[in-house]
Amino acid sequence: MKFADVPGLAPIKAKLIANVQNERLAHAQLFLGPEGSGKLHLALALTQYLYCTSRSNTDSCGECSSCRKVRTLTHPDIHFTYPTVVKTSGKEPISTDYVQEWRKELLASPFMNTSDWIGKIADSENKSPNITRRETREIVTKLGMKPYEGEAKTLIIWMPEYLAEQSNALLKVIEEPTQKTYFILVAENSDRLLATITSRTQLVKIPKYTETEAQLFLQEKYNLDSKKAEQLAYLSEGNLRKAIDLVESVEDNYSEIFRDWMLACYSNNLKKVMEITEELHKLGRVQLQLFLTNGLAIMRESLLYKTITGYVIKAETDQQDFIKKFSSTLNAAYIETSYEQINEVIYHIQRNANAKVALFNLSLNLRYNFIRK
Ligand SMILES: [Zn+2]
Structure with a gap:
């Protein structure tokens, strides 16, 4: 070496x-x-x-x-x-x-x-x-x-x-x-x-590695875009073993779960919301943050798509359709509110808040944003 x-x-x-x-x-x-x-x-x-x-x-x-x-x-x-x-x-x-x-x-x-x-x-x-x-x-x-x-x-x-x-x-x-x-x-x-x-x-x-060093490492080794690398670098706390673990264990179906979750909130299906909250809770704190950060990316793309004419969504094809539909159901202000609320829950989960309660409250808040559209 x-x-x-x-x-x-x-x-x-x-x-x-x-x-x-x-x-x-x-x-x-x-x-x-x-x-x-x-x-x-x-x-x-x-x-x-x-x-x-x-x-x-x-x-x-x-x-x-x-x-x-x-x-x-x-x-x-x-x-x-x-x-x-x-x-x-x-x-x-x-x-x-x-x-x-x-x-x-x-x-x-x-x-x-x-x-x-x-x-x-x-x-x-x-x-x-x-x-x-x-x-x-x-x-x-x-x-x-x-x-x-x-x-x-x-x-x-x-x-x-x-x-x-x-x-x-x-x-x-x-x-x-x-x-x-x-x-x-x-x-x-x-x-x-x-x-x-x-x-x-x-x-x-x-x-231990700085966030910048970890981010560069992830970008170079895994060819991640800078935003994703930045998020994972933050979650890895300067531990590259953990960073590698995170990259390799990120579940491909997080976007799908996010979609189901949003749909359950939108249709006010509380039973489904409970089920999904339960599933998410089982992922553990770090994966949960990763799941929510992934959700933030979807929110951000929806907002950009809604506000910038001709914006090209940065996501995989099947996800692009969801983002388009999602952005059409909400106005920009409520996407922004939802974004902030998710961000805040990530912050609280990092600080050991009760993840299940935090997720359920978040679901209700998101539901409220949908109603207010
Ligand atoms: Zn030599």
Whole structure:
């Protein structure tokens, strides 16, 4: 991974690059950042930069043999340690037991969290992740061997929170590696790190993404329009794992439910309104906000269609028909009122209002807007 492939975080990238160029890179670093931040991406980009044979002042080349090996996670001098679970055979597992799965999952979803990862490798749900003592002994052996290609070895420890209490062998090797070695620990929760580890590493804090960074990421990766990306970025709260989850789980039928809901309000079918409210409530807070935000987009398009002659509706074909009909049933002022009311409910749901009550009241208000048309 090149630095350019890591979303956002320009100041930290610049600092890491400068440290490499000035030969002032700490040999043991702790990349600490919340879930869905770019900490693991940065560890990979930094490693690629360190090993690249024709790096520039701003990035690795991405083309040389080293870059290719780092990118496919197959460089012989770069080792990964990560939490594992005991297989049915019962022997203490080590990271390399799961190396195929690790490469596959890390390449597919670098924003994964521990549960995502354990979900991929555990055969039952209630196995707890662990970095075993056998793994730490294994690390010491591996790092004791001469590098195959370059002059240095690298160990990336993902989620050192799961290191076994007695990791003395590891402490010693971090303190006095027998070869030139870079250690990059990639962690989420500083409270769960062993103090003996943190005291031996230089802390690099990786902040959560800003809304703008998250929005850009969504626009580029999923080709979303800027409005949609902005809404999802807002809901993801700077957590790109959550942002990806939102994009991938947005229900295609939200527009359809919205249509049924509006129709139920319009025809004063309270039983149907109740049913739909019940269904929506089950989606959970985040999806509910997403549903309503989608509804806002429909309202906005209706208003524009109503007020601007020749306006081309930005929506899929079947939705366009609905928007046209919808805008013909209401006057502009009431579309605007409905828009504001939906917006307000989103605001209250974010602040933990009772979603069911809020939705039902909203339905009545929308109904009232229809009557007043
Ligand atoms: Zn290169």
